[in-house]
Amino acid sequence: MSASGQTAHALYVLRANRISSAAAVLAVLLVLTAVFGPMLTQYDPLASDVAHALQPPDANHWAGTDQLGRDVLARVIAAGRLDYAIAAAAVFLSFVIGAVIGGACGFRGGAVDRWVGRIVDVLMAFPLFVLAMALVAALGNRVENIVTATAIINLPFYIRFARAEVAVRRQAGWVEAASASGNGPMRIVLGFLLPNVLPAMSVQISLNLGWAILNAAGLSFIGLGVHPPTPEWGIMVAEGARFITVGHWWLVAAPGLALMLSVLCFNLLGDGLRDMLDPRMRT
Amino acid sequence: MSALLRVEDLQVSFATRAGNVKALHGVNLEIAAGETLGIVGESGSGKSVTALAALRLLDRAGRIDGGRILWRGEDIAHASRRRLHALRGAEIAMIFQNPRAALNPIRSVGAQIIDALRAHRSLSHAAAAAEALEALRQVRIREPERRMRAYPHELSGGMCQRVMIAMAMACKPALLIADEPTTGLDVTTQKAVMDLLGELTRDHAMALILITHDLALAAQHCRRVTVMEQGRVVETAAPATLFTAPAHPYTQRLVAASPTATSTLPHRDSRSAGPQLLQVSHLTKRFADGTLGVDNVSFTIAQGESLGLVGESGSGKTTISRLVCRLMDADSGEIRLGAANIGAVPACDFYRAPQRRDVQIVFQDAGESLNPRFTAFDAIADPLLRLGADRSRIKQTVAEGAIRAGLSPDLLGRYPHQLSGGQKARIGIARALASQPKLLVLDEPTAALDVSVQAVILELLDRLRAEQGLAYLFVSHDLNVVRMLCARLIVLQHGRIVEQGDAQSVFRSPQSPYTAELVACIPRFAL
Incomplete structure (x- = not known):
């Protein structure tokens, strides 16, 4: 598809599907906020100011302050950077590794495919969040390990997805034609099959991003993620939960809302992408 | 004679993203009780849309804009669902192209x-x-x-x-509408199904509308034939009139393009008995399920010669094309190209064999054999890049190849879905010829094309062979087409060669009963 045709199609789908376009706008806003976060607020997310502790939202502190007087909004924005980075890195890792392993299995078949399939089955037999907890606990509470754990628990889905998509195309005429044109197996998988599978996988990527954010926040919530005082949505919700009974709702409201919006937005975006890539929409 | 079904000035349009597209521009048809009517046309002519609209089976995007559909005098163009339900199946029945x-x-x-x-x-x-x-x-x-x-x-x-x-x-039912009922079926099966349809409609005095792209088939089985082009009826006549004195220029073109037992190509007989190029001996291939796909097949092809491989589905013709092309490994037997035993190189390693460039293939479904993410240029350039070509001249080489295959270089930037069936077929041919092969395997290269496009592609293949001294292994189920392009042919059944020899004599006096049956089953219109 030509670049202009692709743009026209994307615009058509966005126009026909208001919810997806709203999600796309929101996603751009959220990512921009995360990237330019420090420039948007005058407060340092780590600087405590006990004199102004536990203040409800007002004109100075839009989302209030926490028990140490830190600006909640500044912390939510800073936390977004970290959570998005973790999710993006984890999804990227599982996508790249999963696509290559799954692509190779789907193309080759045979014993390798069977063995990889069984290993994937074993991975998927674990409750995934519990597996992530175990991995972080074993490897140590560091950002790299949260990324690794999240990537590993997502890997089976990417392997299966890539394997299935490649396997249905393996017999296609253009794959035979590529072989007749002198392309080796490596080039056929990387240069022909995976680019054709990529659009379908982008749906998985978008749905997965929301899930990975939730996973990173979840790990921190139960104390297996990054350490305080680093701002992180899971930690903020966990800390704020103690104050909710005494009426200081804004401590959890802001990070909770950010988390909910992010996950919702990436899920809706995934649905929109699926519509955009559905060949039945192309008439 | 009162009409059973009468379609008057029927107009249908489809809502697409580009706005409303008119599919039928005022179609008029009429069929009497017990009559047989053929509707013939190429893809996009609106022949199926006419039938679906008459039964009010258009999908949601389709709409009847005007005209009347009279069933025994009752206008059903705007009839209620309940009325239609009573009508469909009970009075009008329909059978479709892909029965499964x-x-x-x-x-x-x-x-x-x-x-x-x-x-x-x-x-x-x-x-x-x-x-x-x-x-x-x-x-x-x-x-x-x-x-x-x-x-x-x-x-x-x-x-x-x-x-x-x-x-x-x-x-x-009083009327049976058959939409391409035998497309995709073997010729012998086609004949059996058509004979059955003819017999049943006769016995039950049922009217039959036969929708097909095959002029000869319609002529053979229908008393009147309607020819459609781009949503219009261009001509309705008895088959004899249609064949001997087609009135409309489109009908004339269609009749001329349909391969018959006597149609020829200009270069076919320039058969140079050059030195032997390909020698296949005792080729055998057993599939995973134990069936013998190819059973002890031997043949040779000389330089510049074209050999036809004819058979029905399951005869092993496609398997042989893949084996010769080194895309699949045989269980036993030899495939020699010149002096080299290319059958000895496993198919998975053949991409780096020096003979890879000498044996190329044109696939059956031109659309399906093009990578959807490659432009026409990428598709033709791919074998050049992989099989060693002068990279600095690649643009020029690709453009030259496209022109040779009759593809305008302006189209090289387009993706497969932006091209027509004929243009995609030309890309497939240009790609196969890019590495300057000695042997070209043609696996039903025209099976998915309209007859007018098929005629042009066959002429192109014929000219290219004469110009470049290529050898062809032409695989097809269509005896007429094979006879046009090949001087010699092999008839396969259940993986075995049942007959081989000069195309004309095999046609005229088939030796094996199976070949005789195949020849007899070809739809033809006898004047």
């Missing part, structure tokens, strides 16, 4: 026929079952008691079409 897809895969065929019967008549289950069995017997399905319990996937394509016919006939 039209049957429900998870129910036995007997149950589906019983459903069709009970939808329109109040019958007990036992009575319906008895009638369904009788219907299967009527369409001459062997062992009908056993087939009642069979699922569509357990039946061959021809058998599924017979089941569809049994289902359509079950309520004894």
Whole structure:
């Protein structure tokens, strides 16, 4: 598809599907906020100011302050950077590794495919969040390990997805034609099959991003993620939960809302992408 | 004579993203009770849309903009759902192109026929079952008691079409609409199905509308033939008139393009008995399920010669094309190209063999054989880049190759979905010729094309062979086409060679009974 045709199609789908376009706008806003976060607020997310502790939202502190007087909004924005980075890195890792392993299995078949399939089955037999907890606990509470754990628990889905998509195309005429044109197996998988599978996988990527954010926040919530005082949505919700009974709702409201919006937005975006890539929409 | 179905000035349009597209521009048709009418046209001519609109079966995007559809004088263009439901199946029945897809895969065929019967008549289950069995017997399905319990996937394509016919006939409709009922079926099966349809419509005094792209088939089975082009009826006449004195220029072109027993190509007989190029000996291939796909096949091809490989589905012709092309490994036998035994190189390693560039292939489905993410340029450049070409001249080489295959260089930046079937076929040919092969395997290269495009592509292939001294291995199920392009041919059945020899003499006096049957089954219109 030509670049202009692709743009026209994307615009058509966005126009026909208001919810997806709203999600796309929101996603751009959220990512921009995360990237330019420090420039948007005058407060340092780590600087405590006990004199102004536990203040409800007002004109100075839009989302209030926490028990140490830190600006909640500044912390939510800073936390977004970290959570998005973790999710993006984890999804990227599982996508790249999963696509290559799954692509190779789907193309080759045979014993390798069977063995990889069984290993994937074993991975998927674990409750995934519990597996992530175990991995972080074993490897140590560091950002790299949260990324690794999240990537590993997502890997089976990417392997299966890539394997299935490649396997249905393996017999296609253009794959035979590529072989007749002198392309080796490596080039056929990387240069022909995976680019054709990529659009379908982008749906998985978008749905997965929301899930990975939730996973990173979840790990921190139960104390297996990054350490305080680093701002992180899971930690903020966990800390704020103690104050909710005494009426200081804004401590959890802001990070909770950010988390909910992010996950919702990436899920809706995934649905929109699926519509955009559905060949039945192309008439 | 009062008309059973009469379509007056029917206009249909489809809502697409680019706005409303008119599919039918005022179509007029008429069929009397017990009559047979053929509707012939190429893809996009609106022949199927006419039938679907007449039954009010258009999908949601389609709309009837104007005109009348008169069923025994009653206008059904705006009839209620309930009225249509009573009409469909009971009075007008339809059978479709792909019978297997039209049957429900998870129910036995007997149950589906019983459903069709009970939808329109109040019958007990036992009575319906008895009638369904009788219907299967009527369409001459062997062992009908056993087939009642069979699922569509357990039946061959021809058998599924017979089941569809049994289902359509079950309520004894007054009109049967058959939309490409034999496309995709072998010629012998096609003949059996068409003979059955003809016989049943005659016996029950049923009217038949046969929609097909095959002029000869329509001429053979219908009393009147309507030719459609781009949503318009261009001509309606008796077959004899249509063939001998086509009035409309489009009909003239269509008649000229349809391969017949006498059509020829300019270069076919320039048969240079050059030195031997390909020698295949005792080739055998057994599939994973144990069936013998290719059974001890031997043949040779000389330089500049074109050999035809003819057979029905399952005859092993496609398997042989893949084996010779080194895309699949044989169990035993030799494939020699010149002095080299290329059969000894495993197919998975053949991409780096020096002979890779010498043997190339043109695939059956031109659209499916192009990478959707490659432009026409990328597709033709790919073999050049992989099989060693002067990279600095690549743009020029690709453009030259495109021109040679009759593809305008302006189209090189386009993706497959932006090109027509004929243009995609040309890309496939340009790609196969890019590495300057000595042997070109042509696997039904025109099977998916309209006849007018097929005629042009066959001429192109014929000219290229004469110009470049190429050798062809031409695989096809269409005897007429093979005879046009090849001087010598091989007839295959169940993986074995049943006959080989000069194309003309095989045609004129076939030696084996199977070849004789194949030749007899070709639809032709005898004046």
